[in-house]
Amino acid sequence: MSDRSQTLAKVLELIEPFNKKGVAVSESTRFAQDLEWDSLTVLDFVANIEDEFDVIISMNMQAEIETVGQLVDALEKLKA
Amino acid sequence: MTDLFSKFDPLIEQREALLKTGLTDPFNLVMEKVESPTVAVCNGKRTILLGTYNYMGMTFDPDVIAAGKEALDEFGSGTTGSRVLNGTYGGHKAVEQALKDFYAMDHAMVFSTGYQANLGVISTIAGKDDYIILDIDSHASIYDGCAMGNAQIVPFRHNDIEALEKRLKRVPEGAGKLVVLEGVYSMLGDIAPLKEMVAVSKANGAMVLVDEAHSMGFIGEHGRGVAEAQGTIDDVDFIIGTFSKSVGTVGGFCVSNHPKFEILRLVCRPYVFTASLPPSVVATAATSIRKLMDSADKRAHLWENSKRLHQGLRQLGFQLGTDEPQSAIIAVIMPDLEKGATMWEALLNEGLYVNLARPPATPAGMTLLRCSLCALHSEDQVGEILGMFAAAGRATGCIS
DSSP states (O other): OOHHHHHHHHHHHHHGGGOTTOOOOOTTOBTTTTSOOOHHHHHHHHHHHHHHHTOOOOHHHHTTOOBHHHHHHHHHHHHO | OOOGGGGGHHHHHHHHHHHHTTOOOTTOOOEEEEEETTEEEETTEEEEEOBSOOTTOGGGOHHHHHHHHHHHHHHOSOOOSBTTTTOOOHHHHHHHHHHHHHHTOSEEEEESSHHHHHHHHHHHHSOTTOEEEEETTOOHHHHHHHHHSOSEEEEEOTTOHHHHHHHHHHSOTTOOEEEEEESEETTTTEEOOHHHHHHHHHHTTOEEEEEOTTTTTTSSTTSOOHHHHTTOGGGOSEEEEESSSTTOSOOEEEEEOOTTGGGHHHHOHHHHSSBOOOHHHHHHHHHHHHHHTTOHHHHHHHHHHHHHHHHHHHHHTOOBSSSSOOSSEEEEEESSHHHHHHHHHHHHHHTEEOEEEOTTSSGGGOEEEEEEOOTTOOHHHHHHHHHHHHHHHHHHTSOO
């Protein structure tokens, strides 16, 4: 498995506990519109991502991230 | 043409649906007469005020009013100018001196509102490539200060010391760090573990700004706030405060011991590009601040009031924002906006005003009836207030 697909697998795993609606998640799934997350859910999810990858995802960066795929790309950049 | 207002449609609809039920608009109340810090006339009815932030009841203090009238006579109704041009009068320097004396700090800078103080200081000192680490439940003025600047914004879970520490440790080496906290969080009335949070921030090389808007004059031995009460005020770099709560007028400020602090007067846009406070306002503020230094008895009475109301509301069966009273704010948690608005109106009909607070101002989508006590509420008034809560709560089915 490539680095990117490993990152994607981990992100999908971390999404599941917050995927209350049981949405089928892919790279094009949007956090706000499709998963319908509120700001507190986002905070908890981002905290888990930050802990897992040992990075900071500031609100400025979050504003640019709409989909699961974009988050994976951002993480790949942050880890590099 | 796209109507730019169509984005407000969901809110317009929610509001119309609520008002269609015949409820009084909770965000459109008029105080027709104000008799004292604790009593006003609303809709022709004498109403006890329990949602004013007028913690120390200074708005009708005779010395404060006399100082304002004198300044109005001697210096006129307004300055018509920026602090850095023609808008600094003797009174502005005098109120800054009063603040320096009150906080025992080297520098004080007065803004036209508390909102502008946060907006100005935060947006100015944290620049591009710096990091602002802030509590997720921070006040709108803090978030707006973040949005106005260019720093990276990193929120952490409310009052979570470990979450703060983790984020501090992940900030890239060499980047500037500003931690923004509040002494009292105004929605639920809970306080921050400042001692631990300031220590963690300092250990990781961050500067610390604490907004003490809701604690000034009341919490701490000298009324300097939660940082004073927890013995950590000497390690706080910037304290933000307001004149619109315990001080009893309008205006905002920042106090600090930073040796280069005064340069902010030239680079802080919300300080420079707005008119300064009217002479009467700074005169009332200076007089009030000096009287607050010496108000230990009033502080003690305000604590008594807060404890009694908190305990009484709990006994009636209301769900409150904190298990113990931590400040002069007591938040009653309502199940939803409709029930909250109904209860708010029932209280108003009983003759009691409280704040109805709802998202996005509140955390976790809560609807709150927020009560803030005043040192001038008498024991009898607190008893009356509890009676009104009991009657309105039963009439609306909020309690059994």
